[in-house]
Amino acid sequence: MKATLSRRALLRSGFATGVSAAAGAALAQDGPDPLITETQDWAIYTGDPVDATPYGLPIRFEADVIRRNVPWLTADPISSINFTPIHALDGTITPQGCAFERHHSGAIELAKEDYRLMINGLVDTPLVFTYEDLERFPRENHVYFCECAANTGMEWAGAQLNGVQFTHGMIHNMEYTGVSLRTLLNEAGLGAAGDLSDKWVYVEGADASSNGRSIPMEKALDDVLVAFKANGEALRKEHGYPVRLVVPGWEGNMWVKWLRRIEVTDAAVQSREETSKYTDVLADGTARKWTWVMDAKSVITSPSPQQPITHGNGPLVITGLAWSGHGKITRVDISKDGGMTWETARLGRQGDTKALTRFYLDTEWNGEPWLLQSRAMDETGYVQPTKDELREVRGENSVYHNNCIQTWAIAPDGKAENVEVS
Amino acid sequence: ARTGGFGLGREAHPEELAAWDVDVLPDGRGLPVGSGDVWTGDEVFSEKCASCHGDFAEGRDAWPVLAGGFDTLDDRDPVKTVGSYWPYLSTVWDYVHRSMPFGNAGTLTDDEVYAITAYILYSNNLVEDDFTLSNENFTEVEMYNTDGFIVDDRPAVEYTMWSGEPCMENCKDGPVEITRRSTEVGVTPADDGSMAESFMEEQLARLGGT
Numbered sequence: 085m086k087a088t089l090s091r092r093a094l095l096r097s098g099f100a101t102g103v104s105a106a107a108g109a110a111l112a113q114d115g116p117d118p119l120i121t122e123t124q125d126w127a128i129y130t131g132d133p134v135d136a137t138p139y140g141l142p143i144r145f146e147a148d149v150i151r152r153n154v155p156w157l158t159a160d161p162i163s164s165i166n167f168t169p170i171h172a173l174d175g176t177i178t179p180q181g182c183a184f185e186r187h188h189s190g191a192i193e194l195a196k197e198d199y200r201l202m203i204n205g206l207v208d209t210p211l212v213f214t215y216e217d218l219e220r221f222p223r224e225n226h227v228y229f230c231e232c233a234a235n236t237g238m239e240w241a242g243a244q245l246n247g248v249q250f251t252h253g254m255i256h257n258m259e260y261t262g263v264s265l266r267t268l269l270n271e272a273g274l275g276a277a278g279d280l281s282d283k284w285v286y287v288e289g290a291d292a293s294s295n296g297r298s299i300p301m302e303k304a305l306d307d308v309l310v311a312f313k314a315n316g317e318a319l320r321k322e323h324g325y326p327v328r329l330v331v332p333g334w335e336g337n338m339w340v341k342w343l344r345r346i347e348v349t350d351a352a353v354q355s356r357e358e359t360s361k362y363t364d365v366l367a368d369g370t371a372r373k374w375t376w377v378m379d380a381k382s383v384i385t386s387p388s389p390q391q392p393i394t395h396g397n398g399p400l401v402i403t404g405l406a407w408s409g410h411g412k413i414t415r416v417d418i419s420k421d422g423g424m425t426w427e428t429a430r431l432g433r434q435g436d437t438k439a440l441t442r443f444y445l446d447t448e449w450n451g452e453p454w455l456l457q458s459r460a461m462d463e464t465g466y467v468q469p470t471k472d473e474l475r476e477v478r479g480e481n482s483v484y485h486n487n488c489i490q491t492w493a494i495a496p497d498g499k500a501e502n503v504e505v506s
Numbered sequence: 507a508r509t510g511g512f513g514l515g516r517e518a519h520p521e522e523l524a525a526w527d528v529d530v531l532p533d534g535r536g537l538p539v540g541s542g543d544v545w546t547g548d549e550v551f552s553e554k555c556a557s558c559h560g561d562f563a564e565g566r567d568a569w570p571v572l573a574g575g576f577d578t579l580d581d582r583d584p585v586k587t588v589g590s591y592w593p594y595l596s597t598v599w600d601y602v603h604r605s606m607p608f609g610n611a612g613t614l615t616d617d618e619v620y621a622i623t624a625y626i627l628y629s630n631n632l633v634e635d636d637f638t639l640s641n642e643n644f645t646e647v648e649m650y651n652t653d654g655f656i657v658d659d660r661p662a663v664e665y666t667m668w669s670g671e672p673c674m675e676n677c678k679d680g681p682v683e684i685t686r687r688s689t690e691v692g693v694t695p696a697d698d699g700s701m702a703e704s705f706m707e708e709q710l711a712r713l714g715g716t
Contacts, residue, residue, distance in 0.1 A: 292611035369579030422682030
């Protein structure tokens with residue numbers, strides 16, 4: 085077995101098992117704490133001036149809260165994926181600097197002054213917008229999750245990667261500012277498209293891969309955003325600067341970055357990214373296409389393999405994330421015995437539609453082995469299935485859309501492992 | 507005349523539309539006039555594609571396999587290629603023209619793309635070696651897996667089954683046991699980047715590259 089915990093997690097678990105099961109309490113019993121009784125440097129000398137860091141990064145003690153990749157997953161790191169450190173985050177908003185990336189021909193650099201957006205096809209007037217034009221349309225703000233269709237995809241055939249960052253980290257959740265796609269389509273005029281019920285929009289990026297995808301007009305006119313800000317600031321280069329598509333609840337591949345063209349068509353283009361890729365092979369060899377929605381899903385982020393229990397017995401916060409492409413999360417249940425019995429967790433706050441929702445279970449652990457699971461429910465009444473239930477319907481080769489219930493085995497020493505259970 | 511409400515943006519020029527609107531649909535719409543034969547395609551492929559995809563489109567290292575894999579889609583490890591899996595020839599032309607070669611996209615002439623497409627068909631035994639592909643006969647080519655796709659049927663098949671009040675107590679028949687362990691697989695990257703190599707090779711084969 086290879087070392088699979090981060091260096092920091094290993095140090096922590098060593099501390100917990102080797103030095104003391106309850107370090108804080110032991111220090112207090114041995115005598116006064118010098119961190120309190122002795123004046124510390126930071127209480128004597130000054131800290132950094134306000135002009136030291138015009139744009140800051142996290143403090144160095146958080147250096148392991150970073151994107152990681154799994155080199156063997158792809159042939160090269162350009163058409164590839166990395167993973168959000170969801171094991172270490174809390175709340176729901178993903179810091180942009182460690183939010184996952186997925187490119188097909190790398191993260192390109194596209195300046196606002198070089199940016200052009202074209203709308204053409206079955207429109208009254210084909211248009212070209214500059215970036216400046218886009219900022220003059222009425223704006224909206226919404227928080228949505230972007231989950232790669234392949235998130236948890238390596239887990240179809242078994243328990244593979246030992247860390248929630250790797251099993252569930254192809255996801256981020258941001259507050260977007262942008263213009264509704266409906267507004268831009270209306271600007272070009274949809275009269276020429278006639279009956280809209282069977283029309284599509286084809287969207288593509290400015291990068292070499294283009295990442296073209298077809299979206300039915302009903303969705304295009306519903307809640308799709310042409311976004312230029314995320315979490316208050318401009319999009320990061322690797323997330324589509326200066327403009328990306330936001331397609332609430334739908335698979336991340338359709339969230340076209342560096343968006344350059346929107347074409348109204350009378351048929352789906354059936355591009356590479358909706359035929360060869362992002363189609364889901366079933367057990368009998370046929371494949372589902374146009375599996376756009378990401379179904380209700382959840383995962384416990386702590387404890388988890390990268391976040392073992394290091395504090396010994398007593399109070400424990402179990403926490404994690406739940407989300408659904410169909411709407412709001414209404415409930416998350418947690419099992420400690422591999423799904424035999426369940427108790428209902430507490431939502432950090434009421435879930436937003438098609439956005440990450442934080443849950444907590446304030447509980448107690450006294451060294452007993454657990455098989456921890458979480459199970460999300462959304463406002464449509466859908467209940468997150470087990471992996472066996474999914475495999476019963478789809479087999480093991482769907483690649484995409486694995487929203488199964490995840491199990492972490494908690495050992496008496498507090499370590500957590502990615503497992504499957506009967 | 508503008509019918510939109512804000513008067514923002516400007517009308518696109520025909521040259522701009524021609525430059526960017528190059529997508530090709532399954533019915534052949536969007537194809538430019540042109541042609542290319544298998545042997546020309548063999549030469550172009552050898553020069554511009556084979557270093558990643560192999561001389562016979564069979565793939566090198568972890569790069570995508572473009573040919574073969576017929577009738578493996580219901581196997582434990584399906585081989586999804588242009589021949590065995592892709593439903594439409596339009597996608598091949600469109601994707602090669604727009605996004606290949608990887609790292610030098612958009613540099614192929616229209617005739618080169620016709621020729622490469624003809625060669626990929628030949629590599630999949632879908633045409634003879636004297637075949638010439640053109641905008642005129644393009645839609646006559648039959649792909650192997652055109653009928654292999656169904657539109658998302660999760661609402662009918664899955665959502666009805668996985669809805670409603672879930673079980674809270676005594677939810678399983680027997681005792682719950684661990685059946686698979688990720689630590690026995692050993693593919694999680696450690697801080698030093700190490701992982702078990704035998705499994706890595708197996709996974710690469712399964713995933714078939716990017």
